[in-house]
Amino acid sequence: MDMTIFLHWAEFAVRWLHVITAIAWIGSSFYFIALDLGLNRNVPGPADGEEWQVHGGGFYHIQKYMVAPAAMPEHLTWFKWESYATWLSGVALLILLYWVGAEMYLIDWTVRELAPWQAMVISGLSLVVGWVAYDLLCKSRLGNNPTGLMLLLFAIIVALSWAYAQVFSGRAALLHLGALTATIMTANVAMIIIPNQKIVVADLKAGRSPDPKYGKIAKLRSTHNNYLTLPVIFLMLSNHYPLAFASDWNWLIASLVFLMGVTIRHFFNTMHMRKGMLWWTWGATAAIFAVIVWLSMLPLLRDDPLAETALSPRQERFAAHETFPEVRELVAANCAMCHAAEVFMPGLAAAPGGVMLDTGARIAIQAQAIYLQAGVSHAMPPGNFAYLTDADRALIRRWYREVTGGAL
Secondary structure (H helix, E strand, O other), X not given: OOHHHHHHHHHHHXXXXXXXXXXXXXXXXXXXXXXXXXXXXXXXXXXXXXXXXXXXXXXXXXXXXXXXXXXXXOOOOOOOHHHHHHHHHHHHHHHHHHHOOHHHXXXXXXXXXXOHHHHHXXXXXXXXXXXXXXXXXXXXXXXXXXXXXXXXXXXXXXXHHHHHHHXXXXXXXXXXXXXXXXXXXXXXXXXXXXXXXXXXXXXHHOOOOOOHHHHHHHHXXXXXXXXXHHHHHHHHHXXXXXXXXXXXXXXXXXXXXXXXXXXXXXXXXXXXXXXXXXXXXXXXXXXXXXXXXXXXXXXXXXXXXOOOOOOOHHHHHHHHOOOHHHHHHHHHHHOOOOOOOOOOOOOOOOOHHHOOXXXXXXXXXXXXXXXXXXXXXOOOOXXXXXXXXXXXXXXXXXXXXXHHOOOO
C-alpha cells in the first residue's frame, strides 16, 4: 500500500470529523451565550429567567434556575462532548499533518534547524505548558480582576505568537497558536466548568446551598471561551491563506485577530443583552482588519532577495535523485508561474497555499505535495491548463516512489 495516499485519506477523514464537531461545539456555545444574555429576568417564581422561542414548527419555553427547582430532574443533558470531540479530533489532525509531515508543514529550516522529534516535543509541550500557565493565572489573585487578567493574557498571546514564529514555519506558528487557544478552551470546559457544575448539581439534589464561588469561577472561564472562539476559527483557516501565515508579520497579524474577536463578540453580547447595537465595534473591527491587510503586503514591498531554502537530509535525497533535473524542468514549466515568490499569474496576490516551486530546493521540500497533486491525481495544474502528459505524471510518481520506497 502507498502509505502517502493512505495518510492523505486519513487526514481528510479526521479533518471532516474535526469540522463537524467544531460546528456542533461553536453552534451550541453561541446559542447558549445568546440565550443566557437574552433571558427575560422579570418572571415570577424561583426561575432566574425564561425565554420563548420558535423553531422547526414548534414553540419552546426555556427556563433558567440558579437554585434547585421544585423537582430536580434525574436526567440532565450535559453540553460537553462537542468540546471534547473537537479537541480530540484536532489533536489527531495535528499529529497526522504536522507531526507525521513535520519536514513539510512544521519545520522551516530558514527559521530554525530542528529535527522532527525536536519540533514535535516543542509542539506538544507548548500546549501543556500553555494550559498550566493560563490555569495558574486564573487561579491567582488576578482572577478577581477580570479586565486586568484579560489584558495580561493578551500580552502573553502576543509573546507566544512571536515565539512560535521564531521556531516553526509560518503555517505551523499560526496553527499552534490556534491549537493552544483551543486547548485552553476545552480544558476550561473539561477541568473547570463541568466539574464545578457537577458540584453544584450534587449540592442542589442534596438540598444544600451551593457555594457561589463555583459559579464565579465558571463564569470567568466561560467569558474567556466566549471571546476566544472567533480567533480560533481564523487561525484554523489561516493555513489556506499565505498572505496571513507567510507574512513576515504573521505573529502580529495573529495577535490582532484576537482584538477583532473581542470587538465582534462585544457587539453581539451587547445586542443579546438588549442593550442596543454598538455599531462602533464594526468600525474598530474594520480598522484592525485594514491594518492586517497592510501588514500582509509589507513583505511584497521588500526588494531584498529571499534566501535560498535549506534542506533536511530527507529532502536532499529528493534533490539528489537521478530524475530530479527532469522533474525540476517539468515543475518550472508547468507550476512556477503561480507557485513562486513573485507570482506572474493574473488574479493571484501570492503563491496558492504559500507553496513556492521556483527553486530546486523548494521543489524538493514540496515533493509529497507535488506527488499527490500532480503525480497520483490531476489536481494540478488546475484544469491542466499547462498540460502535463501521462508520461510527465509517471515521471513524478517514479521520482517520489523511488526516493521513499513506498513510505511516507
